[in-house]
Amino acid sequence: METNKVKQIHSFGQSIWLDFIDRAFIADGRLKSLIDDDGVRGVTSNPAIFEKAISSSDQYDEDIATLSKDAKTTEDIFFGLAVKDIQNACDLFDGVYNDGVVGADGYVSLEVSPFLALDAEGTARQAEELWKKVDRKNVMIKIPGTKPGLQAIRESIAKGININVTLLFGLPRYEEVTEAYISGLEDHLAAGHKIGHISSVASFFLSRIDVLVDPMLDEKGLGDLKGEVAIASAKKAYEIYKRVFSGPRWEKLAAQGAKPQRLLWASTSSKNPDFKDTKYVEALIGPDTVDTVPLETIEAFRDHGIAANTLEQGLDKATETLDRLKAAGIDIDKLTQQLEDEGIEKFNKPFEKLLKAIEDQKNKA
Numbered sequence: 371m372e373t374n375k376v377k378q379i380h381s382f383g384q385s386i387w388l389d390f391i392d393r394a395f396i397a398d399g400r401l402k403s404l405i406d407d408d409g410v411r412g413v414t415s416n417p418a419i420f421e422k423a424i425s426s427s428d429q430y431d432e433d434i435a436t437l438s439k440d441a442k443t444t445e446d447i448f449f450g451l452a453v454k455d456i457q458n459a460c461d462l463f464d465g466v467y468n469d470g471v472v473g474a475d476g477y478v479s480l481e482v483s484p485f486l487a488l489d490a491e492g493t494a495r496q497a498e499e500l501w502k503k504v505d506r507k508n509v510m511i512k513i514p515g516t517k518p519g520l521q522a523i524r525e526s527i528a529k530g531i532n533i534n535v536t537l538l539f540g541l542p543r544y545e546e547v548t549e550a551y552i553s554g555l556e557d558h559l560a561a562g563h564k565i566g567h568i569s570s571v572a573s574f575f576l577s578r579i580d581v582l583v584d585p586m587l588d589e590k591g592l593g594d595l596k597g598e599v600a601i602a603s604a605k606k607a608y609e610i611y612k613r614v615f616s617g618p619r620w621e622k623l624a625a626q627g628a629k630p631q632r633l634l635w636a637s638t639s640s641k642n643p644d645f646k647d648t649k650y651v652e653a654l655i656g657p658d659t660v661d662t663v664p665l666e667t668i669e670a671f672r673d674h675g676i677a678a679n680t681l682e683q684g685l686d687k688a689t690e691t692l693d694r695l696k697a698a699g700i701d702i703d704k705l706t707q708q709l710e711d712e713g714i715e716k717f718n719k720p721f722e723k724l725l726k727a728i729e730d731q732k733n734k735a
Contacts, residue, residue: 376668377409378677383657385475387412389636389664392423393430396458408672411466411475413459414534414573414636414662416512417484417717420452421724431731438732444725445483447732453503456480460506467508474629477569479534480504481512484717487537493522501531507567510534514717515543515572516710520550527554527570530563534634536573537713540706544607547572548614551631555623566627571634571660574607576600576650577641578709583700584642590698595691597645599702601653602688607633608656608681634660639667648675656681 379386388401388410395401404410424430430451437450459478467476480500486492497511513519513526514537526533527550535547551572555565579600587595614620615630638650638661646652647670651661656679663671695702 374408374672375675375677376672377407379651379655379661379671380409380411382655382677382679383659384655384681385411385660386668387414387477387634387660387662388668389414389416389662390419391415391455391459391478392419392427393455393458394427396455396462397429401459401462404668405462405466408668410668412463412477412479412660412662414479414512415452415456416481416536417721417724420448421720421727423455424448424451424724425727434728434731444729444732447728448724449500449503451728452480453500456504456509457506460504460508463508476508477510477532477534477571478506478508479510479512481536481717484514484714484721487514487516487714487717488518490518490521493519494525497522497526497531497533498529501526501529508532510569510571512536512573514710514714515547516714520546523547523550524554524557527551527568528557528561530558530565530568532568533570534573535570535631536636537710537717538572538574539579539603539709539713540703541603541606541610542703543706543710544572544574545610545614548610548631552614552620552623555628559623559626564627565623566629569629570631572631573634573636573662574604575637575709575713576604576635576654577637577639578713579603579706581641582705582709583695583702586700590700592694592698595694597642597649598691599695601650602691603702604633604635604654605681605685605688606692608659609685630658632658632660634662636662638662639664652676652678652680654681655679 437447441447463476482496510532512534513522515535538544551570559565583599584596611633635654640647640649
């Protein structure tokens with residue numbers, strides 16, 4: 371029998387997580403079959419995913435009615451619904467979490483309110499609240515890697531909370547995120563705690579970079595770089611990862627059981643119909659990384675994906691790609707900041723829509 375193509379990715383040291391959650395999907399066994407058949411090793415969620423799940427299903431109606439009796443705000447109702455789904459998914463992934471190296475995988479991510487993206491104190495406070503409410507060792511709380519988010523990331527790690535840093539586009543910001551993680555571990559250790567149980571990923575968003583940059587390339591005579599800038603950035607991020615998580619400072623933490631903050635590739639579905647639908651997954655398979663993938667991309671890869679150790683191939687080309695952009699006057703750091711700003715807005719809108727859908731349902735009850 372032919373080996374499952376998605377499962378093959380794991381043999382190269384990369385974990386595939388599912389970028390999707392839905393109450394019915396957990397209840398009817400489809401998520402369990404992805405774990406068993408495809409070797410899926412975690413789940414990520416975001417406001418847009420929950421908006422689709424809650425707006426398109428009656429599975430949440432009863433809980434909305436119950437939560438409405440005690441919840442102070444519509445946002446409280448939402449987190450009540452989300453926490454229940456996240457707990458159920460965490461329980462489903464408990465075996466993965468305890469498989470081989472305990473805590474290497476099996477994580478389910480829940481995001482703080484996108485309205486807090488520029489509020490460091492509010493983010494840190496809600497991260498701790500959600501961590502306690504979910505009450506599962508294999509939950510990760512998602513905090514956006516904005517400038518204010520850096521403080522919240524360090525504080526949360528210092529409290530022993532697993533963090534998924536989301537909404538990363540640029541290399542300078544990614545390096546700041548690794549610093550926040552390492553500093554948080556040092557803080558936790560200095561306070562007299564163990565650090566071996568703390569886990570974190572840094573989620574680097576890919577295809578959105580190309581969607582923004584590609585239209586600029588033809589006019590600069592760089593048409594051959596279409597679909598390559600995001601991949602080049604990711605390969606350079608992996609170089610930073612290898613540098614940061616080595617050397618005396620890191621080794622001191624590693625001796626106390628610290629885990630490196632793995633890079634996670636997000637936004638890996640191809641937005642351009644001219645590209646192969648598994649392009650971003652295939653280009654960035656490599657050790658000690660995670661790729662969170664929508665269901666349709668998992669299905670596409672299962673059908674015709676090619677699993678190979680590609681992440682560290684063509685590093686010279688990646689450097690050259692970014693150098694050519696710079697020489698042509700395209701400021702990638704400015705563009706990635708733009709993407710971060712737009713990304714906050716892209717999560718705010720579905721969250722507002724989600725809260726309205728819950729409000730409407732509450733009024734019907």
